[in-house]
Amino acid sequence: xxxxxxxxxxxxxxxxxxxxxxxxxxxxxxxxxxxxxxxxxxxxxxxxxxxxxxxxxxxxxxxxxxxxxxxxxxxxxxxxxxxxxxxxxxxxxxxxxxxxxxxxxxxxxxxxxxxxxxxxxxxxxxxxxxxxxxxx
Amino acid sequence: xxxxxxxxxxxxxxxxxxxxxxxxxxxxxxxxxxxxxxxxxxxxxxxxxxxxxxxxxxxxxxxxxxxxxxxxxxxxxxxxxxxxxxxxxxxxxxxxxxxxxxxxxxxxxxxxxxxxxxxxxxxxxxxxxx
Numbered sequence: 001x002x003x004x005x006x007x008x009x010x011x012x013x014x015x016x017x018x019x020x021x022x023x024x025x026x027x028x029x030x031x032x033x034x035x036x037x038x039x040x041x042x043x044x045x046x047x048x049x050x051x052x053x054x055x056x057x058x059x060x061x062x063x064x065x066x067x068x069x070x071x072x073x074x075x076x077x078x079x080x081x082x083x084x085x086x087x088x089x090x091x092x093x094x095x096x097x098x099x100x101x102x103x104x105x106x107x108x109x110x111x112x113x114x115x116x117x118x119x120x121x122x123x124x125x126x127x128x129x130x131x132x133x134x135x136x
Numbered sequence: 137x138x139x140x141x142x143x144x145x146x147x148x149x150x151x152x153x154x155x156x157x158x159x160x161x162x163x164x165x166x167x168x169x170x171x172x173x174x175x176x177x178x179x180x181x182x183x184x185x186x187x188x189x190x191x192x193x194x195x196x197x198x199x200x201x202x203x204x205x206x207x208x209x210x211x212x213x214x215x216x217x218x219x220x221x222x223x224x225x226x227x228x229x230x231x232x233x234x235x236x237x238x239x240x241x242x243x244x245x246x247x248x249x250x251x252x253x254x255x256x257x258x259x260x261x262x263x264x265x266x
Binding site: 022029034035036039042044045046049050052053055056060064068069071075077078079083087091 | 184188189211
């Protein structure tokens with residue numbers, strides 16, 4: 001899978017989480033077996049709006065060939081997904097959500113591994129493949 | 137971009153490491169879902185902070201525009217949500233300061249997004265003209 005395909009999938013997943021999270025917050029929470037109070041509803045909508053930002057950034061930069069862009073977006077996404085994965089796992093194992101909580105864990109693992117791969121493994125391969133120029 | 141990165145990093149780290157004290161100081165109703173969502177939000181902000189920090193020197197016009205529009209979407213929606221919360225009586229310690237912070241960064245990212253969109257359109261016209 002190419003980096004652009006992966007970035008497109010990541011953007012779509014962020015979009016799919018963002019829009020229902022903004023317009024049908026309580027319905028999404030009930031899917032996870034969670035009831036939201038006023039503070040939790042606001043936090044959930046703020047989270048959805050930040051996911052929309054990720055979706056826009058990942059979608060519109062999916063064909064970028066600038067290594068600085070690759071690295072910055074890769075590390076940013078990696079950090080967010082990795083920490084979210086830890087939080088999702090803690091929440092799912094403590095039984096605060098229903099079985100849907102494990103979907104979040106699975107997504108976090110997939111995207112943490114994916115962003116890690118496209119940020120570090122692919123970069124190392126590109127650097128190793130780059131021709132070495134002799135000093136003049 | 138650097139300033140936005142620092143603000144996002146600050147809120148991300150504080151939100152992750154001090155969720156409970158932050159909620160108490162802010163006068164939020166503490167609950168298990170709000171604590172979990174607060175941590176997810178902090179993780180997301182930390183990701184923005186890292187992304188904006190590392191991308192601050194990029195010269196790719198498409199990426200600069202994309203990052204500006206992505207940040208603008210996040211900040212402006214947050215502004216609408218924070219303002220709605222304050223106006224409907226959900227005011228707490230962070231109410232108006234959050235509205236002001238979101239307004240400042242929405243305006244800043246909006247300015248850069250428009251400027252970069254204009255520059256991008258100018259380049260396309262120049263390329264089309266040969």
